[in-house]
Amino acid sequence: MALNIILLGPPGAGKGTQASRLVEERGMVQLSTGDMLRAAVAAGTEIGLKAKAVMAAGELVSDEIVDGILSARLDEDDIGRGFILDGYPRTAVQAASLDRLLAAKGLKLHHVIELEVDEDALVDRITGRFTCARCNTPYHDRYKLPQTPGVCDVCGSTEFKRRPDDNEEAVRTRMAEYRAKTAPILPHYQAQGIVRRVDGMATVDEVSAAIGAILDG
Ligand code: ADP
Ligand code: ADP
Secondary structure, three states, rough: OOOOOOOOOOOOOOOOHHHHHHHHHHHHEEHHHHHHHHHHHHHHHHHHHHHHHHHOOOOOHHHHHHHHHHHHHHHOHHHHOOEEEEEOOOOHHHHHHHHHHHHOOOOOOOOEEEOOOHHHHHHHHHHHHEEEEOOOOOOEEEEEOOEEOOOOOOOOOEEEEOOOOOHHHHHHHHHHHHHHHHHHHHHHHOOOOOOEEEEEOOOOOHHHHHHHHHOOO
């Protein structure tokens, strides 16, 4: 059965890393609103123009914009393979929109996986983060280098990039946004009995194994 999940955790918790593993290993679809917004910024669309400065500052893009792009993405054919929401929902308004969208599209949420992390470690994780410029696979200067130096493990590209908002000041703002607006949506899912906690401070492989056990359980 195709499973639909949310990965929830502060910036740097490992959501993108674990989502890309699930895509590779289980053929699930990664729905990263951050990636969708960065693509809009790169393409210079109207949404991209509105989102660019907000993202650079580490603040949240408006619920209206994000709900719109997610709704359109949920209409695509590959959604039936099971999806991983990575970076959405981030506010109570988005959680309510998601409930409505899923109901309207006849989709169900199976698990909300909360990555529990030590916030002090996150600045270090984020400021060392870089990704493949072609396929977005995440790497880290110390914790996860490509197996062959300078070559993406997944797609073989030799181009990498760093995000403009992965600096300490924007990261502090993103953490504050998470605490103020995103963490408070957890009780909404706890009430549905679908929250599972995973120790996000373990190694990438250990976190993957813990998530795998939840999905297979
Ligand atoms: P998020 O999507 O939650 O913001 P990422 O998956 O991009 O987080 O991870 C942030 C950085 O930390 C990346 O450079 C990634 O390689 C690294 N990272 C992810 N998970 C771990 C882990 N379990 N241990 C150490 N480093 C990790
Ligand atoms: P991270 O991996 O560090 O958690 P993301 O890539 O998910 O960060 O998001 C980067 C930025 O994109 C956020 O700081 C915010 O400006 C914007 N963004 C992404 N998803 C959302 C969302 N669901 N609601 C509002 N803003 C979002």
